[in-house]
Amino acid sequence: MAFRFRAAAACLVLLASGACSRNGDVMDARLEEILVEISRREFAASPDLVERLAPSPERFGPLSGEGLWDRSMAAAERQSLAHLEFLRALETLDPDRLSPGARIERLGALTTIEAATRLERYPYGYVRPGEAGPYVVNHADGAQVRLIELMTSGPPIASAREADAWLTRLEGLAEAMTDERRRAELDFDQGASPPRRILELTLEQARALRPTDPSAHPLTLHLSEALSQAPNLPEAEIAARIRRVSTLLSGDITDAYDALISRLEADLAGAPEEAGVWRLPDGEAYYADVLAYQTGGDLSPQQVHDVGLALVRQISQELDKALIRLGRTTGPVGARLRAMALEPAYLTADTLEGRERILAGIKDRMNWGRSRSVSLAPAQDLPELDLRLAGEDVAGRPGSWILHRPAPLAGPGQARLDISVASPGDWPVWSLPATAFRETLPGRHLAASWVRRNDGPTGIKALTPEGPTSLGWAIYAGDLAAEAGAYDNDPVGRVGYLQSLLLEAARMTADTGLHAKRWTREQAIVFLTETTGLERARMEIEVDRMAVWPGRACAAMIAREKIRNLRADAETELGKSFDLRAFHEVVLSSSGGPLIELERRVQAWTSERAGRRDAPKQ
Secondary structure, X not given: OHHHHHHHHHHHHHHHHOOOOOOOOOHHHHHHHHHHHHHHHHHHOOHHHHHHHOOOHHHHOOOOOOOOOOOOHHHHHHHXXXXXXXXXXXXXXXHHHOOHHHHHHHHHHHHHHHHHHHHOOOOOOEEEOOXXXXXXXXXXXXXXXXXXXXXXXXXXXXXHHHHHHHHHHHHOHHHHHHHHHHHHHHHHHOOOOOOHHHHHHHHHHHHHHOOOOHHHOHHHHHHHHHHHHOOOOOHHHHHHHHHHHHHHHHHHHHHHHHHHHHHHHHXXXXXXXXXXXXXXXXXXXXXXXXXXXXXXXXXXXXXXXXHHHHHHHHHHHHHHHHHHHOOOOOOOHHHHHHHHHOOHHHOOOOOHHHHHHHHHHHHHHHHHHHHHHHHHOOOOOOOOEEXXXXXXXXXXXXXXXXXXXXXXOOOOOOEEEXXXXXXXXXXXXXXXXXXXXXXXXXXXXXXXHHHOHHHOOOOHHHHOOOOHHHHHHHHHHHHHHHHOOOOOOOHHHHHHHHHHHHHHHHHHHHHHHHHOOOOOHHHHHHHHHHHHOOOHHHHHHHHXXXXXXXXXXXXXXXXXXXXXXXXXXXXXXXXXXXXXXXXXXXXXXXXXXXXXHHHHXXXXXXXXXXXXXXXXXX
16 A cells, blocks of 8 residues: 555656656646546545545546545545645746646646645644644534434435445444544644633534433434435345444444543543634644635735724625615614514524425526526536425534535536524524525536536645635625616615625624634624624524634635636726626636636736736746
8 A cells, every 4th residue: 555655656756757647748638547546546545535535446546435534543644645746746847838728737736735745744633635623522523413414414315335435434423433532632732722611512513422321322313314215125124234233333333432532521621711813822823824724825924913903894885785775773783683683574484385485485486597697607407406495404413504515526426505493583584595606506506517627627626616706705705796787676685685794794803803813702702693693502503613614704705706806807907898707717617726826827818818928827
């Protein structure tokens, strides 16, 4: 195994020099081979990504979606070494010998991998494609919860082979939890303990998920229901597989939960209260680096904070005017929004029928967005989007939430939008249009579907189809819907649209406040609650996620602002020759990449349209 790793790494460097290239005289072909090798190696190390994204076997070779991503320290060290090899291979390519498009593609991959290697220098935390955080074990995406979510929300189980693959993954759960716990123990020794509130939430979650009754555990119930609907499976085979689940849960998996619970209980005694990463070793530098990785940009924490505050002021002023038009004239904007959200006229019943009304409202606006999307971006075949109400959640997503699951990168398949309605009060009817445009069409679903063209991208973008540009597009799509007249006769819906923007601006302000300005957890919660008018309980969830995912809350709004600014610059330069659909094609073609790639692609497009040849080279 070690020999194969060294040989593959050496081949990456040889590819850059031409020795391994199938087209040694074409630098673009060498870049493509390097990017494909990066994707293939990352997919090979992440079977769960293979199952979720279904990359093209014709492009990347045979890849297994069985098993689990290796969470051991040894695997983290191998990944770090691989990233350094990727970096060396890309740096060896002479950008002046690449075509303009390939030059930008190289810059995007180089930027992302450089950001990953900077984070891997810190003696704590984790880095995964499109994700990074300071705490290996936490309530939001630790193995004890993330793997259960993976196994209860994946593709349907329709055959004995698929059931056995599911069981193979379950067999690795205890080892994955043990590996993460051991890494977390090393991080604790380095002074990188999660804050007390995160330890409390993780402990509470671990106790709830510990298999006290294997027959009633969510994993057992999930497989039992799935197999009951699978065709041509004898009852005896179903029963044998259910018994296997119970055996695994009551054995090593219970032991892994017990070990985790014991460690968390011990760590609570001296846990820090401060939620920000500034208190970690080199914490201020870590936050700047993780912010760059999450956002794909180069703004400093202070710059992001300032942008957030400015946007909060601007959007609050627009909301003030919108609320005055509705006769709501007194009190802070946040207080008026909260009062409006509680009015019975805007709420659905706390019943299945009420929840289905929420789903129907989102579907209706999705269909409106579909009819407008043709005029906003070049036509393409969109995969179906299955909207469904999520059942009781066991995977670390308390409260109401919405989650887009993109279609496979290659081959047939549909996307899915899960909507959890913990309380109808979280979904007043005037919030539904903005939610629909952001998550479906012309928003996240369009961006994620664009990535699937030609079997998807290569390099890091193949692993992060919902990267910074895609996140920014989802927010920007709400602006497009407003421009297209979505709220011309819906002043109440316009309030929902503006509140959704206000939340994004407030989140980036609170994230930088928490981690760079040393805000307390309470300070961040109060700021979000008073600014947005949303429930305190929901904002507590937001802040606790910010504590374990620093920088992530900033990504979407930073990218949205980048898209808007690039569009304004292009409109100014091109005047009447500016083509909005063509501009959007350039933006969507950058999905999954960092913002520098988006910027360079738009600049090159603008220069070409203007008849200039001075677009930046790198």
